[in-house]
Amino acid sequence: MLKKYRTLWLTADEPSLLEIVDQRYLPHEIRTQVLKNVSDTAAALRDMQVRGAPLIGVAAAFGMYLAALENPSDAFLHQSACELKASRPTAVNLAWAVDLQLEHLLPLKPDQRIQAALNYAIKLGDDDVEQCRRIGEHGLQIIQEIEKNKNKLEPMLEPINIMTHCNAGWLACLDWGTATSPMYHAHESGLNIHVWVSETRPRNQGASLTAWELSEAKVPHTVVPDNACGHLMQKGLVDLVIVGSDRSTASGDVCNKIGTYLKALAAKANNIPFYAALPSSTIDWTMDDGLKEIPIEQRDAKEVTHIQGLVGSELKEVQLTPKASPVKNFGFDVTPRDLVTGIITERGVCQASREGLAALFPEDAIEEETLHE
Numbered sequence: 001m002l003k004k005y006r007t008l009w010l011t012a013d014e015p016s017l018l019e020i021v022d023q024r025y026l027p028h029e030i031r032t033q034v035l036k037n038v039s040d041t042a043a044a045l046r047d048m049q050v051r052g053a054p055l056i057g058v059a060a061a062f063g064m065y066l067a068a069l070e071n072p073s074d075a076f077l078h079q080s081a082c083e084l085k086a087s088r089p090t091a092v093n094l095a096w097a098v099d100l101q102l103e104h105l106l107p108l109k110p111d112q113r114i115q116a117a118l119n120y121a122i123k124l125g126d127d128d129v130e131q132c133r134r135i136g137e138h139g140l141q142i143i144q145e146i147e148k149n150k151n152k153l154e155p156m157l158e159p160i161n162i163m164t165h166c167n168a169g170w171l172a173c174l175d176w177g178t179a180t181s182p183m184y185h186a187h188e189s190g191l192n193i194h195v196w197v198s199e200t201r202p203r204n205q206g207a208s209l210t211a212w213e214l215s216e217a218k219v220p221h222t223v224v225p226d227n228a229c230g231h232l233m234q235k236g237l238v239d240l241v242i243v244g245s246d247r248s249t250a251s252g253d254v255c256n257k258i259g260t261y262l263k264a265l266a267a268k269a270n271n272i273p274f275y276a277a278l279p280s281s282t283i284d285w286t287m288d289d290g291l292k293e294i295p296i297e298q299r300d301a302k303e304v305t306h307i308q309g310l311v312g313s314e315l316k317e318v319q320l321t322p323k324a325s326p327v328k329n330f331g332f333d334v335t336p337r338d339l340v341t342g343i344i345t346e347r348g349v350c351q352a353s354r355e356g357l358a359a360l361f362p363e364d365a366i367e368e369e370t371l372h373e
């Protein structure tokens, strides 16, 4: 089974090659692809062969290693950094990982850079796995608390219904996932959970990737159309929402896959706790107002006009919309902090606020007054 792998790895006998799971074909086909250089890596990011904020960051860090292998000069590393950063604008992990690599490599002599880039990419990947594991441990406590209150008379009589959006699972990271990590921890600890997976139009990361992950792990789940989620909340069928994030501001605004904001609004209206699970690499400490400041990726109209699926045993794409109808395809939206019950990080759960995040990560927080100087 694929799960014994992470989402990317170096080829066993050829450590100058990076391999990825090409996520465009899941859940129907498990295809892997070899990335030979930095341009291959940028293309894999742009075309969403690898996707999800933490994975984008680690893949870009390995992309910088491939760049150093190609040519470890200052000029080429700078050029490669720009190429990688231009591939996707919203997830801050991308620029974060590339800039860390540059900071780490440029002071070294060119002949030392290849090994240093490799070591650093491996470290960022290992850190991500550990951060996601810890997010799971902290999120588990929230689920345990809900279980205690929901099943007072008979433990685990009713399942804890958790809703999620997009794929913030191990496929979006190196392992565990962010939003899914508390779910995997809860399932492994024997709690009775059930996950509502919203399909996540237009690319359907929920229906294809999250549903696949959960079924591989045998976590009870049900896929629903995005527009059913408010109804499920009104009917008392959701105990908790957990989503991931691509960039969160220092003040606690959460940017995630388009459609997240509508879930947060419906959760607020129905008194349902709404959490964002994210590693600190997803926090953009330089930003305050998510709506005004976070760049929102606009993607190819074809993701809206067409849909991919299995016809018999063949993957095919079919047109959905009239050829003449114009479409817009915003990839992400911003959920303002007052709709977020809490943020689950590797260091614990905090309020979605400047104070909450700064208390957990005092070394990263920038004073508000100096932010826009």
Ligand code: MRU
Residues within 6 Å of the ligand: 051, 052, 053, 054, 091, 165, 166, 167, 168, 169, 172, 173, 177, 178, 179, 205, 243, 244, 245, 246, 256, 257, 331
């Ligand atoms: O466009 P994608 O598939 O890269 O978007 C992914 C998401 O929005 C995830 O929810 C987010 O990256 C968190 S991943 C742990």
